[in-house]
Amino acid sequence: MCRIYGTFNTRTGDRELRTAAALLHHGGPDARSFVRGADWALGNNRLSIMDPQGGAQPYHHDGVVVVFNGELYNHEELRARLRGRGFHFEDRCDGSILPALYLTYGDSFAEHLDGMFAVAVIDLRAEPRLVLATDPAGMKSLYYSWDARTGVLHFASEIPALLSFPDVRTREDELGLDAYLASKTPFGERTMFEGIDVLPPAATATASHADGLRIGRRSLGYESAEAAASGRSLEEAGGELRAALETEVSRLLTADVPVAAITSGGLDSSLVTALAARAARGALHTFNIAYTGRWPGDERAYAARVAESVGTTHHQVEIDPASFPELLSDVVWHLGQPNADPITLSTFSLFRAVRDAGFKVALTGDAADELFAGYSRMSQALAAPEGADWSGAYLDHLAAVPRALRARLYTDDYAATVRARPALPPELHAALAHGNGSRLTRICEAEQRYRLPAYHLRRVDHLSMASSVEARIPFCQPAIVRFAAGLPDAHRLTAAGVKRALYAAAGGLVPDAVLDRPKQPFTLPVTAMLAPGQRLWEMARDVLSPVSLRADGRLRADTVEALFTEQAERPSDTSSLALWSLMGHQLWRRQFFNGATRFDTAVQAPHALEGAAA
Known part of the structure; x- marks a missing residue:
């Protein structure tokens, strides 16, 4: 690496x-x-x-x-x-x-x-x-x-x-x-x-x-995948998937340095952890991150249950939300461009703890939702009747700020400017609405082609390598990608649940407490943390000041102020993510376009490395 x-x-x-x-x-x-x-x-x-x-x-x-x-x-x-x-x-x-x-x-x-x-x-x-x-x-x-x-x-x-x-x-x-x-x-x-x-x-x-x-x-690995025989049961598909994952996890454990696993407490990372622990014969360390204080969505108990059930040495990492404003500067720098998922702070801090514990490699459960249909937006898209603009609604679910709110946020001049160039690749709309295969097939392929590499995998790569840790992702292995693409829709997503083949693969390996729990995203509880009296709130108010927004010229200061009022009085995921995203963008602009950058302090001494002429 x-x-x-x-x-x-x-x-x-x-x-x-x-x-x-x-x-x-x-x-x-x-x-x-x-x-x-x-x-x-x-x-x-x-x-x-x-x-x-x-x-x-x-x-x-x-x-x-x-x-x-x-x-x-x-x-x-x-x-x-x-x-x-x-x-x-x-x-x-x-x-x-x-x-x-x-x-x-x-x-x-x-x-x-x-x-x-x-x-x-x-x-x-x-x-x-x-x-x-x-x-x-x-x-x-x-x-x-x-x-x-x-x-x-x-x-x-x-x-x-x-x-x-x-x-x-x-x-x-x-x-x-x-x-x-x-x-x-x-x-x-x-x-x-x-x-x-x-x-x-x-x-x-x-x-x-x-x-x-x-x-x-x-080839991306899924275009030529053949659908599995229709007679294969869900249980049979789960068994085959478990065997394939077992092979890939074992291969990804090969290294000449210590290897750990990230265990969030959800299905995907828990299954990877269980298979890795079996292959490593108990000599596996696992890491989970949580936050000082009491916050919604805390998964540490589930991660601990998984670690105990498979016999790993478990590390519970805890960070203080008061440190987040200082962390944000490093996160923005290492990403190089804004990424609106609040999980960036958690990811950065978690891999730093992995490095500090002496590990250079960590297995993760990333990418399973995109392959095996694990998002609620997919269920909603499949439930939409024929003739409805399901693809437009689906794409709006991917946004940091929904279309209607973006329309209110932009100044007249900027709104006129953005009409000249679509925000999303035009071929993405066409692939969803008119591509080959079933509606679910088109959705999963669009997720893998566009969202997964840009939004998800680059984030994991940059924020793990920021701490000199190699993140390995079994679900991105070609054999697993092809297997997922060959599943019939009913083995991925139905009214009975999401990621059905993956749940079938995990049965008996992952504790029932994890398999039976409601799905929740692994992310920072920013809706609760972005509140008056919290350090993030103070930072957001400063970064998104009316003076800064007017100098930028693209956002309406009064609309942003209304978002702060709404978040203070009626906290919601929509208003909190909008404020978080806007703050991330402004911090990025400050780092890369306002005054001196870290290029000015880069180590340039001749002894920094050895150069060789060809």
């Missing part, structure tokens, strides 16, 4: 590369290196998970140079195959197979990888050529800035490092605020910055002097 960065078709100096490396230090504190040629450069910050003594990056072989961020779970199988083709490997690190794999399969090399990854290849066998590849789920992000006029490309695993390159000139996307409020973070390849995009899942991009930048898409 690492952080990577680089440039193409431009001369990049050591100082620029050291600055980018310094800004990515948290994600790769164990080793840093870069290599550069006349008009290209690749850099890597390493978090050592597999073969800590080997695996030095960049990898070199016969005119091919590679840097890599991620984890490859089938590297032993690929290594054996490549040895049969005459390649020799000096270590057993997963990434060291990549040059040989590229030399064997060319641009299609990523089709052979099973894992989470962002890979950058420089092919020097003729004119220099850059190849970038991302994993099918979108677990490992790669942001880039492409200047079509000059043919110059910069890329990095995180936005702050990308912005540190002097040639990357960007500004706030004025319409990004609307996209953010409509989906809690921009979907697709879009970011909150003009001039910066993010590679989509399953992307293979190539850049050359002759052809410029070209971005292709590989």
Whole structure:
């Protein structure tokens, strides 16, 4: 697991590369290196998970140079195959197979990888050529800035490092605020910055002097999944799913450093925990987060019940809500752009506790809801009659601020501006309303293609790596994604309940107290915490002051003031999330567009890392 960065078709100096490396230090504190040629450069910050003594990056072989961020779970199988083709490997690190794999399969090399990854290849066998590849789920992000006029490309695993390159000139996307409020973070390849995009899942991009930048898409893993035989019972499907998950969880426990599990107390993480504890033969540590004081939605008792039932060493992390204003600055920085889910603070704090306890890897239960239909908005969409605008209502459920409230929030000038560009990708509407398959199939595919990578997986990746922890996600494994896509609708969601196959898989493994409890989201109880007298309330009042809003010019100060009044008198999830989201956006603007940034204090001393010229 690492952080990577680089440039193409431009001369990049050591100082620029050291600055980018310094800004990515948290994600790769164990080793840093870069290599550069006349008009290209690749850099890597390493978090050592597999073969800590080997695996030095960049990898070199016969005119091919590679840097890599991620984890490859089938590297032993690929290594054996490549040895049969005459390649020799000096270590057993997963990434060291990549040059040989590229030399064997060319641009299609990523089709052979099973894992989470962002890979950058420089092919020097003729004119220099850059190849970038991302994993099918979108677990490992790669942001880039492409200047079509000059043919110059910069890329990095995180936005702050990308912005540190002097040639990357960007500004706030004025319409990004609307996209953010409509989906809690921009979907697709879009970011909150003009001039910066993010590679989509399953992307293979190539850049050359002759052809410029070209971005292709590989299979996401569920398009070709065949529906299971109609005669298979729910219990049989649950058994097959349990067996598949057991295999994947066991594979994801493989590491040369200690591995832990995140246990929220809900079904998904509890099932992963139970399977991991069985595979680890009781030598597993689990972590749960809660908040000082009495708050709604506290799940610590359920997490403790799971840990006790499967025999883990359990760590109960507790943080004081009074510390949240200070934490928000770090969270906003590491995310690089706003994410409206209050869970960001919990996620950041939880992985920091995992690191402080001595763990570099943690398994999580993320992505199960998107695959197996676990959200109430899905049930509501399926219940809507034919002819109703169910897709429009469904998309409004994804918003941080619903359409009607956004209309009241925007100034006249900004409302006129946003009409020129849709907040959500137009193809998302078309895929939901007119795509192939059943209504539930279209919903789950839309969730996996658009919402899961942008809103969910980037958040987990950035906030775990902020503390030098690798988050591994069994539910994102290709075998599980294909299995979920092949389930009939009735094995995912009916009036009888959500995630039916997953509940069937968990029977007998997860305590009944967890299986029988009502579903609730794993998030911060922001509706209760954003109240007069609380530190978050004071911070929100300051950040969303009328003076600040009028200076921005896009939001009506009187409407925001009315939201504060409503939240104080009649607290609700709608008003609290709207205020939280607006505060996050303003804090992001302060960090990235007002005055000095952390680039000014980045470690740039020559001894910060070792550079090597190609």
